[in-house]
Amino acid sequence: MIGIKLWKKEVNEMSIEKVAVILGGTSTERDISLRSGHAVYEGLLKKGYNAFKIDPKLDDVYSILTNEKPDMAFIALHGQGGEDGTIQGFLDYLKIPYTGNSLLASALCMNKIFTQNILKANNILVPEFFTVTKEEYNVLGATGIRKKIEESFGFPAIVKAPSQGSTLGIYFINNPNEDYTKQLTYGIENAFKLEDILLIEAMIVPSTEITISVLGNQRPVALPTLEITTATGYFDYTTKYTHGMCEHIIPARLPLSVRQKAQAVAVETYTLLQCSGFARVDFMVQGNDIYMIDINTIPGMTDMSLVPDAAKVIGIDFPELIQLIIEMADGKDFPLEKYEKALLEVEK
Template sequence: MINPMGTSSEPHVLVLAGGLSYERDVSLRSGRRVLDALRATGISAELRDADVTLLPTLREDPPDAAVIALHGATGEDGSLRGVLDLCGIPYVGCTAAASRLAWDKPSAKSMLRENSIRTPDWVALPHDRFSELGAVAVLERIEDRLGLPLMVKPAQGGSGLGASVVRDSTALPAAMVSCFAYDSTALVEKYVAGTSVAVSVLDLGEGPFALPAVEIVPRNGVYDYAARYTAGLTTWHTPARHPAPVAENVASMALAAYKALGLQDLSRVDLIVDADEVPHVLGVNVSPGMTETSLLPLAIQAGGLDFGRVLEQLVGAAVTRGAR
């Protein structure tokens, strides 16, 4: 790789993983896989936690670029990216501002809706308002407005933590309590039955493109935390088993979401394809998992690309941005 400084030496890269979120263990698995893939291409890379030692390290021995393999708030709410910006360290992935927008599901859904991108109807409810206005009355209005079944999930969060499908009104209070254990605001969304798919979007320097969609078939019907990260609990089909026109529509919608939210380099767009073969965007992840059961690496392989080489190109683009 020729770096922007005009030398032929490979860049030195920090892979940031771990953190203090509920997804720490998954993040460490992602980080180690990214580390191994980068080293296999000849890039000098090391794994670091996002803890109190990080800033002194960035000051004393700044890397040429960083790869953020942190999940949850630390890696996805824009705060760490903002700190890297302050330190002048380029990184793979979207800007801090775009990350903040994508991380907050109600805000992201509002932006999608403004851009005429289909997403299930919803209401966002902070815990304080839920208590002040009376839980029973609020839940009745939600059910009247959105109907059943419902999807309840944290407004900010990932990996299916705190998320549940509510098919009976008697289960709604418990779902809200479970959700509030992970975030102070609940997103209550009209549940759309159908086929779950994930479309990874990459930009390797010539504009964003969609990789083959991954169809997700959890054994118990719910793609929760255990189904995501426990081998044998989920079956994936890549490419997704859709007719060509549906596959094209899904890819087009994923690209539209990527552009509407101002993303960069890589992302994963989660969708549901309903019984009429109409796709709906559920959310966007700006720091996708990189584990052995994660969807981005599966899509990269299905697209005929090499995981390590893709990371190498993304690092090169980040280094170039930093030089500019």
């Protein structure tokens, strides 16, 4: 299997007792990572693990890991440095087992441009898009980008810094009462503060936003569909992490056939990108068309996060979910037989 973890053959011989929770870091998602990591740490303690926390921004990660010699690292780092393969490669070098995805899968899924090109080549539906570099923008300007959007797929559109998470670096160009060139200037110039190449994407409207968590290794399993509604109509950083501004509806309010198709596409996406352990796949659904818009290899683990909510519906509480993630990193697979009945999507 491409992207196999370097320690895979050794880890099954070990007993997992001591776990390092790697959290915080230096990315734009530091605050969410701290919340996720603390929740994971508490969950590990409830399951009897000897857990401790490491923050790469504050701690000497190499010294702590080599001195403490944990049986496994639970990666709760969101964004760059955590989801892009960096910490995975570091842990591979130290031969320390870790949760979630390999270096390769993490790097591919972190960059929305690579992800969408791979999926498009494999006939998985993604929104129409093109990319723009700083050099191209300096030549074309916002006026030239506007013309390219109008010739490609039209407005509304979205500007994305492709390797950010938690909906950071995303700008909606969708206000018909404000000049689109002005909106593009603001969005593109702010997104370029984060990255040197941007994704310009068609905005799928009207649509229903859903997310599907996938767990497992050799036989990945899709959890129930989860529909996201927000107070503002956009699932951005504010609505995602502010109590009362978003609602998670499980299962999604879509026909059974569409929900089942979305689950199948989520598993196919997960498999194509060589994912393992767990990930979350996000979609926009318009009629019978299911557009894959993002995949998260280290999804949030806060009290408002999507994966824990989906797991809870089939009877997996948060500490149990954390233990399952540890066990899957230890080479086991998702215990489908235990949860098979609860996983069935039914007519609403």
